Amino acid sequence: xxxxxxxxxxxxxxxxxxxxxxxxxxxxxxxxxxxxxxxxxxxxxxxxxxxxxxxxxxxxxxxxxxxxxxxxxxxxxxxxxxxxxxxxxxxxxxxxxxxxxxxxxxxxxxxxxxxxxxxxxxxxxxxxxxxxxxxxxxxxxxxxxxxxxxxxxxxxxxxxxxxxxxxxxxxxxxxxxxxxxxxxxxxxxxxxxxxxxxxxxxxxxxxxxxxxxxxxxxxxxxxxxxxxxxxxxxxxxxxxxxxxxxxxxxxxxxxxxxxxxxxxxxxxxxxxxxxxxxxxxxxxxxxxxxxxxxxxxxxxxxxxxxxxxxxxxxxxxxxxxxxxxxxxxxxxxxxxxxxxxxxxx
Amino acid sequence: xxxxxxxxxxxxxxxxxxxxxxxxxxxxxxxxxxxxxxxxxxxxxxxxxxxxxxxxxxxxxxxxxxxxxxxxxxxxxxxxxxxxxxxxxxxxxxxxxxxxxxxxxxxxxxxxxxxxxxxxxxxxxxxxxxxxxxxxxxxxxxxxxxxxxxxxxxxxxxxxxxxxxxxxxxxxxxxxxxxxxxxxxxxxxxxxxxxxxxxxxxxxxxxxxxxxxxxxxxxxxxxxxxxxxxxxxxxxxxxxxxxxxxxxxxxxxxxxxxxxxxxxxxxxxxxxxxxxxxxxxxxxxxxxxxxxxxxxxxxxxxxxxxxxxxxxxxxxxxxxxxxxxxxxxxxxxxxxxxxxxxxxxxxxxxxxxxxxxxxxxxxxxxxxxxxxxxxxxxxxxxxxxxx
Numbered sequence: 001x002x003x004x005x006x007x008x009x010x011x012x013x014x015x016x017x018x019x020x021x022x023x024x025x026x027x028x029x030x031x032x033x034x035x036x037x038x039x040x041x042x043x044x045x046x047x048x049x050x051x052x053x054x055x056x057x058x059x060x061x062x063x064x065x066x067x068x069x070x071x072x073x074x075x076x077x078x079x080x081x082x083x084x085x086x087x088x089x090x091x092x093x094x095x096x097x098x099x100x101x102x103x104x105x106x107x108x109x110x111x112x113x114x115x116x117x118x119x120x121x122x123x124x125x126x127x128x129x130x131x132x133x134x135x136x137x138x139x140x141x142x143x144x145x146x147x148x149x150x151x152x153x154x155x156x157x158x159x160x161x162x163x164x165x166x167x168x169x170x171x172x173x174x175x176x177x178x179x180x181x182x183x184x185x186x187x188x189x190x191x192x193x194x195x196x197x198x199x200x201x202x203x204x205x206x207x208x209x210x211x212x213x214x215x216x217x218x219x220x221x222x223x224x225x226x227x228x229x230x231x232x233x234x235x236x237x238x239x240x241x242x243x244x245x246x247x248x249x250x251x252x253x254x255x256x257x258x259x260x261x262x263x264x265x266x267x268x269x270x271x272x273x274x275x276x277x278x279x280x281x282x283x284x285x286x287x288x289x290x291x292x293x294x295x296x297x298x299x300x301x302x303x304x305x306x307x308x309x310x311x312x313x314x315x316x317x318x319x320x321x322x323x324x325x326x327x328x329x330x331x332x333x334x335x336x337x338x339x340x341x342x343x344x345x
Numbered sequence: 346x347x348x349x350x351x352x353x354x355x356x357x358x359x360x361x362x363x364x365x366x367x368x369x370x371x372x373x374x375x376x377x378x379x380x381x382x383x384x385x386x387x388x389x390x391x392x393x394x395x396x397x398x399x400x401x402x403x404x405x406x407x408x409x410x411x412x413x414x415x416x417x418x419x420x421x422x423x424x425x426x427x428x429x430x431x432x433x434x435x436x437x438x439x440x441x442x443x444x445x446x447x448x449x450x451x452x453x454x455x456x457x458x459x460x461x462x463x464x465x466x467x468x469x470x471x472x473x474x475x476x477x478x479x480x481x482x483x484x485x486x487x488x489x490x491x492x493x494x495x496x497x498x499x500x501x502x503x504x505x506x507x508x509x510x511x512x513x514x515x516x517x518x519x520x521x522x523x524x525x526x527x528x529x530x531x532x533x534x535x536x537x538x539x540x541x542x543x544x545x546x547x548x549x550x551x552x553x554x555x556x557x558x559x560x561x562x563x564x565x566x567x568x569x570x571x572x573x574x575x576x577x578x579x580x581x582x583x584x585x586x587x588x589x590x591x592x593x594x595x596x597x598x599x600x601x602x603x604x605x606x607x608x609x610x611x612x613x614x615x616x617x618x619x620x621x622x623x624x625x626x627x628x629x630x631x632x633x634x635x636x637x638x639x640x641x642x643x644x645x646x647x648x649x650x651x652x653x654x655x656x657x658x659x660x661x662x663x664x665x666x667x668x669x670x671x672x673x674x675x676x677x678x679x680x681x682x683x684x685x686x687x688x689x690x691x692x693x694x695x696x697x698x699x700x701x702x703x704x705x706x707x708x709x710x711x712x713x714x715x716x717x718x719x720x721x722x723x724x725x726x727x728x729x730x731x732x
């Protein structure tokens with residue numbers, strides 16, 4: 001092959017790249033609310049197959065925490081929680097989808113970080129789960145703390161904050177480690193289960209679910225250390241403030257509902273009889289809050305009616321009816337947790 | 346006007362106008378796409394550019410052929426993983442070619458058992474998706490390998506367990522470079538002997554065992570130099586630490602499984618390509634060679650293979666390129682290849698997906714064009730001269 005041919009091939013490929021890049025960043029929708037209403041369906045990005053967050057149930061329908069958040073927004077905007085289309089997304093895909101504007105909201109459990117929020121064409125909305133990463137090891141190693149892991153091998157997945165967290169933790173404590181990084185959680189978990197690695201790392205809430213999936217769950221322990229702070233928040237495309245307000249305040253409504261004691265089953269009764277002015281405004285009895293974000297006064301009522309309040313969503317998917325995890329930091333601020341909804345006034 | 350019209354009627358002028366018109370239209374279209382992309386990126390407030398490559402990577406890589414740590418930059422990470430992709434591709438290409446050759450010979454063999462084995466092999470390995478095969482080999486390997494504390498011990502210097510095969514690492518001391526030079530010189534000498542023998546055989550017909558002589562040169566000259574220098578190499582023997590062996594060089598199961606899977610899968614395709622090439626040589630030639638007393642080995646090496654090559658090379662090049670690109674599946678098995686770095690960790694940390702996609706594209710393009718160029722040179726060197 002001579003030089004001329006090489007240059008020719010390179011230039012052809014360059015042109016194609018530019019063309020593809022151009023198409024990837026197509027015109028994003030200026031008025032997303034109108035677009036969603038017109039399409040009559042809400043497009044959500046969710047985590048690919050993690051029990052408790054987004055997983056097909058026996059009937060093959062997607063259920064989980066991610067999915068319920070998506071449903072609440074669909075109920076608020078479209079009046080029907082079933083008018084959703086969930087797409088499983090890994091991180092690079094989710095970023096691209098946000099840039100291209102092909103999804104309306106990503107409820108996938110992504111950690112809110114500076115690098116992801118700024119200059120990426122997307123906005124985080126509000127923290128829905130406070131998590132942190134931790135280690136799981138085999139009991140027979142006799143390890144009781146992460147600080148005893150000098151020289152250990154880690155199984156983890158790429159495309160998350162995990163890699164840098166582990167590396168920072170070990171640098172802080174001046175220890176060495178080896179890592180095997182897999183493309184997806186399933187393989188990382190399987191390799192750890194077969195003994196390829198000494199330690200398995202991921203978000204602690206995920207770790208609980210993963211331990212149950214091991215060949216013999218009793219052989220493994222989760223170490224006490226939490227090596228990172230992982231505030232997990234849904235994301236929306238950058239640039240449409242109206243749409244961002246809708247998502248943020250629908251999520252706020254779910255948390256406020258728990259605080260005021262509004263549940264899926266008593267929402268009608270509360271709406272008719274509650275004397276609490278916050279409840280009256282939230283459920284659209286008084287005030288014009290719904291109109292101000294372009295959804296009609298019963299938007300929050302519809303969201304709560306569809307999926308219940310935050311506590312109910314938690315228990316159904318992650319709590320006692322789901323993965324069996326304790327609320328911990330994810331309690332309301334009134335019960336010593338970190339969850340707080342700005343007031344509806 | 347009349348003259349302009351007659352000018353237009355000239356075929357060459359007309360076709361040139363069309364061709365350049367098309368070029369200009371394509372360039373305009375590209376410019377428009379590029380401009381749209383830029384405007385939209387600006388409007389969305391997305392950072393663009395390659396400045397992030399100088400930042401600290403902050404993640405480890407399980408197989409690095411040159412020094413790399415979490416404090417290295419993204420560029421270092423890209424170089425390390427790029428080398429990993431090249432190493433995996435080249436070794437797999439060599440092994441798959443050898444395997445393919447034997448598969449081809451067994452499918453053409455007169456022995457029915459061997460022939461049926463070849464048939465089965467090809468049908469099984471080329472019809473099962475590669476990713477499935479890779480997972481199979483990886484998790485089969487993990488199942489078979491002993492646990493860390495039950496390693497198989499080879500004379501207290503090499504150990505095999507689920508983290509792989511560790512052997513002592515050579516540590517070069519003063520004077521070790523002279524051995525490297527000795528190897529280079531010995532290789533050059535061996536090539537010289539081979540060329541001389543070939544020329545002499547063409548001229549006089551007298552054969553010379555150039556392979557054996559060359560092998561002896563390559564083995565003994567470096568050994569001799571090492572002996573004179575007093576063997577300036579020491580060995581770092583792996584020792585069991587708290588969790589696993591430390592020190593030494595290891596061959597990890599991820600790499601081994603990738604190599605195994607790629608070799609077996611591509612071996613089936615290459616076998617078919619080589620078989621087609623061999624069948625393209627008219628059987629009369631084989632009979633003629635037989636009749637003048639050539640051995641089977643000579644028939645293949647002197648008569649059939651040189652002629653088959655010109656048919657084998659083009660599809661073989663395709664297969665090599667396929668193999669190289671399919672190394673990108675390594676991300677699934679945790680082998681840190683080029684695609685692993687680009688699609689995973691770096692994209693997740695920096696979010697510069699468009700830039701990373703461009704780097705991926707040019708990285709693989711570079712490797713592919715390199716392989717294609719080598720094959721083209723080889724093709725030119727082996728083609729039958731036409732007059």
